[in-house]
Amino acid sequence: QSALTQPRSVSGSPxxxxxxxxxxxxxxxxxxxxxxxxxxxxxxxxxxxxxDVTERPAGVPDRFSGSQSGNTASLTISGLQTExxxxxxxxxxxxxxxxxxxxxxxxxVL
Amino acid sequence: QVxxxxxxxxxxxxxxxxxxxxxxxxxxxxxxxWSYIRQPPGKGxxxxxxxxxxxxTNYNPSLESRVxxxxxxxxxxxxxxxxxxxAADTAVYYCARGYHTFDVWGQGTxxxxxx
Numbered sequence: 001q002s003a004l005t006q007p008r009s010v011s012g013s014p015x016x017x018x019x020x021x022x023x024x025x026x027x028x029x030x031x032x033x034x035x036x037x038x039x040x041x042x043x044x045x046x047x048x049x050x051x052d053v054t055e056r057p058a059g060v061p062d063r064f065s066g067s068q069s070g071n072t073a074s075l076t077i078s079g080l081q082t083e084x085x086x087x088x089x090x091x092x093x094x095x096x097x098x099x100x101x102x103x104x105x106x107x108x109v110l
Numbered sequence: 111q112v113x114x115x116x117x118x119x120x121x122x123x124x125x126x127x128x129x130x131x132x133x134x135x136x137x138x139x140x141x142x143x144w145s146y147i148r149q150p151p152g153k154g155x156x157x158x159x160x161x162x163x164x165x166x167t168n169y170n171p172s173l174e175s176r177v178x179x180x181x182x183x184x185x186x187x188x189x190x191x192x193x194x195x196x197a198a199d200t201a202v203y204y205c206a207r208g209y210h211t212f213d214v215w216g217q218g219t220x221x222x223x224x225x
Contacts, residue, residue, distance in 0.1 A: 096168070
């Protein structure tokens with residue numbers, strides 16, 4: 001199992017939208033619709049912000065949205081706010097009751 | 111409010127066994143998966159494995175030969191043992207609920223492997 005592929009960094013200005021991609025293989029993202037996304041601020045534990053590709057847990061703003069096409073999942077953050085600056089990780093079910101994370105993307109809000 | 115809290119030694123010697131415990135408060139362990147996840151310094155997240163409320167387990171194939179996760183329902187705790195550790199096992203170790211979607215996380219505990 002190799003980690004899912006994410007861009008190392010993305011950036012945007014307040015109010016803009018950014019999209020973070022997460023690319024896997026036919027063995028994980030290409031087969032299963034169990035993609036989740038996590039936001040991690042420095043020194044803090046990750047926080048679930050998207051699950052099952054498109055679903056948001058209670059309390060997560062609708063500025064965060066998820067999608068998937070084939071082997072690639074995406075997280076879009078619209079109306080960027082300064083507090084969105086963080087690391088973002090995707091995760092996919094990889095079969096045989098295992099999970100696989102992406103390498104993480106650092107979002108900078110300029 | 112469901113909360114998880116990791117505990118255990120912060121320093122482990124090379125070749126020895128890393129042992130951590132995660133304690134659940136504010137909820138039940140029933141019919142849930144309970145995982146450990148780690149994050150080396152400056153790096154990404156790695157799923158280590160889970161224990162289901164029945165006691166069944168599954169592990170990351172890359173760590174399977176060295177990992178054991180067990181459950182003590184009476185104490186609402188589950189534990190991680192990682193044998194034959196090296197410096198590459200230095201990381202923040204998190205416990206979390208779930209096995210491919212992790213909705214509750216502990217705060218994490220730093221484990222350093224060093225002599």
